[in-house]
Amino acid sequence: MKVDIAVIGAGTAGASAASFLAPHVSVALIDRADVPVWRIGETLPGAAHRVLMAIGAWQSFATAGHGAAPLKVSRWGSDEVVELDSFRDPDGAGWRLDRARFEADLRADAVARGARLVVPTTVLGLKRLADRWEIALDTGKTVSARQVVDASGRQSRLVRPFGQRRIVMDRLACVYQRVRQRGAADPSTYTQSTPEGWWYTAMLPDGYRIVAFHGDSDQPSIRTLMREGPLAVGVQTDGLADEIGSFEPASISSPQVCAANSAAGSSAGEGWFAAGDSAIALDPLSSQGLFNALVTGLEAGEAALAVLGGDMDATQAHAARTGRIWQAYAAHHATYYGMERRWPTAPFWRRRLGGHSAAHASSR
Ligand SMILES: Cc1cc2nc3c(=O)[nH]c(=O)nc-3n(C[C@H](O)[C@H](O)[C@H](O)COP(=O)(O)OP(=O)(O)OC[C@H]3O[C@@H](n4cnc5c(N)ncnc54)[C@H](O)[C@@H]3O)c2cc1C
Helix, strand or coil: CEEEEEEECCCHHHHHHHHHHCCCCCEEEECCCCCCCCCCCCEECCCHHHHHHHCCCHHHHHCCCCEEECEEEEECCCCCCEEEEHHHCCCCCEEECCHHHHHHHHHHHHHHCCCEEECCCCEEEEEECCCCEEEEECCCCEEEEEEEEECCCCCCCCCHHHCCCEEECCCEEEEEEEEEECCCCCCCEEEEEECCEEEEEEECCCCEEEEEEEEECCCHHHHHHHHHCHHHHHCCCCCHHHHHCCECHHHCCCCEEEECCCEEECCEECCEEECHHHCEECCHHHCCHHHHHHHHHHHHHHHHHHHHCCCCCHHHHHHHHHHHHHHHHHHHHHHHHHCCCCCCCCHHHHHHHCHHHHCCCEEC
């Protein structure tokens, strides 16, 4: 297959890039997953409305039945409950997504606008030729493209051989379980800090509740939570237990763990762009990962199109824009973690109280 632009990864960032590009140039949107399945990460801020409009995805989003997220409740910095309602947000209430549906709709929108979906196919590697990329697929076939957008997520390594630098800022990991809730659906999201990290719980639109603990992967808390399960520990945690409420024990899923660390990467080089988590991966505390994926996907698409049109400065401009997003995020991250001062000697908080500079930093 020969196209102008290959987008690797049909998650939020890749679908956003492909949706923008498809009306203008030929686009292959490649993903190893045949259809999107449920994944953790469901809150989307109200500001996403503008980006969904810009990529032609608002119509399907608005009719998909995602839940509203009108209220954020937290115990952070003290035991006092703080409520933040969407009246203070100029963009209005955000959403609690049906994540699989969200990604499936984004893919379908990209295809409706002209992208060629290539699934289920894993990209094995890239080869740079004089003026094109040769993209090796696990089917033995190749895709030939003039530009590549790497949107293959947090673990991506595809553009490292072509100059992408990436720094991992901390060791944050998440252990989570899902359970079917009994009683009325509560649309609020809830966050609570503890000496070892922080909890998050929210109702998903399908009637299940997610209960998640975030801590450092080298600390005993993550292993304990994997052994005992976040729900069993959560219902014994003051404050959180009330938020979790009543549930159907037979519906509890087994504990899962995943990386949730912050990572800053370079987002553009000769012939390639990175978008979403492949460029910058954000702490789930920010609830900005999906929004960032939509925005940087759109911007990577705009930059790739500009380069095809002869604007060679677009590469550097994309890298600079992503760098500014990272700077704003890092400042916000330091401020928010800095609001919790109760356990300054606990390893989790000691590592974060100095902001990112005090956090574990390593290249990988
Ligand atoms: C615990 C946790 C909670 C989170 N909660 C939230 C939240 O509430 N709100 C929020 O906004 N964000 C949240 N996030 C972050 C959010 O999930 C990510 O920022 C978002 O998924 C990034 O989208 P992406 O498209 O860049 O990458 P991904 O969603 O990871 O998509 C990458 C795609 O690339 C495909 N792929 C990967 N490698 C290959 C390959 N070699 N070949 C072919 N295909 C490939 C994958 O199949 C996948 O479809 C959370 C993250 C974590 C870890």
